[in-house]
Amino acid sequence: MRTVLVTGGTGTTGRRVAHFLRARGVAVRTASRHPVPGDHQHVIFDWAAPETFAAAVAGVDGVFLVAPISDADPAAAVGGFLDAAVAAGTRRVALLSSSAVTDAPSGLGALPPLVRDRVPEAAVLRPSWFMQNFVGSHPVAAGIRERGEIVTATGRGRVAFIDPGDIAAVAGHLLFGAPIPDGELILTGPQALSYDEAAAVVSEVTGTAVRHTSITVEELTTAIEAGGVPHDYARMLAGLDAEIAGGSEDRITTTVRDITGAEPRSFRDFLLAAHPAGKAA
Incomplete structure (x- = not known):
């Protein structure tokens, strides 16, 4: 290119x-x-x-x-x-x-x-869902920082969170001229975690106790609406959590490695890079 x-x-x-x-x-x-x-x-x-x-x-x-x-x-x-x-x-x-x-x-x-x-x-x-959501200004990160809490309607559903840097590497290789593989390009991290498990990793890495609170889709819709989001869009976002609870994101692919030649970054390694001194999210 x-x-x-x-x-x-x-x-x-x-x-x-x-x-x-x-x-x-x-x-x-x-x-x-x-x-x-x-x-x-x-x-x-x-x-x-x-x-x-x-x-x-x-x-x-x-x-x-x-x-x-x-x-x-x-x-x-x-x-x-x-x-x-x-x-x-x-x-x-x-x-x-x-x-x-x-x-x-x-x-x-x-x-x-x-x-x-x-x-x-x-x-x-x-x-899959971004690891970046656990840091910075995202509502998940804000909940960690302000209340030591992650609130979702995902139940025990798992997500193979991915580092945006790995997404960029895949896109970069393809735009640099790498062959485009056939089939779906599902990009995931190396491990699928429930939000309970993710909260435990955040607690360990940051040194701050973080818990996951699971609520209903209706409760989450109301909470998202309270932030100024229109009802239909809030309902759609909450519905994504319901799909996770049903297992929609509980999968791991090799797409990142297949295209870039490198393993995707783990959730723990991402957090260690984001919080090298054990600072709270």
Whole structure:
């Protein structure tokens, strides 16, 4: 690839993809709605403003695609962008999807078939839940920091949490030109953990007692709504926890190793890197 466009270039995964590719000599153009001081290859890009598409994709061979997260049905905007990109010469797109998203006629599930249909070389990445959710500003991390508590409706369901750095490495290898494997690209960490088990690891690594409290889907929906989230979206988010409780994420794949040649980082190692001095989350 001569030039790769990274949408969501300032986000959790996008900035890691940009770093991976630049470290290997790839020309990277990052894109977001706001300027990035010091990044001379950054372009202003807004999913709600199709007039920003042409400048973003000009001369671009590959795209790391992060769909607009605020749009419940983003197919129209993404389809217009893909048409502009392919017309400009883009051949390969790596779409960041989710292991919780299945192909569907509408919503986020419409994006994987859309990308496969319109792009000559399409890779759909379906990562499990991010380890990053346990640090920083995410509600899970906030609960750990403020109350020593993780609240979910997952029961004893397990998740093979994944380091965003491993997702970026997979995307980077594919955008660097690695062959796109056949079949689903489900990305997981090396171990599936329940939130009880994850809380125990957080407690051990940080030195702060952390517990997991399991509540009902209805209670979680109400709690999410209290944070200002619309009811339907809150219900959808809580429903994902119910699916975890039913075993939807209790799986481990070798996709990260198969594509990058390296084992994915464990949850414990991720936390040790995030809290080297045993600080609270």
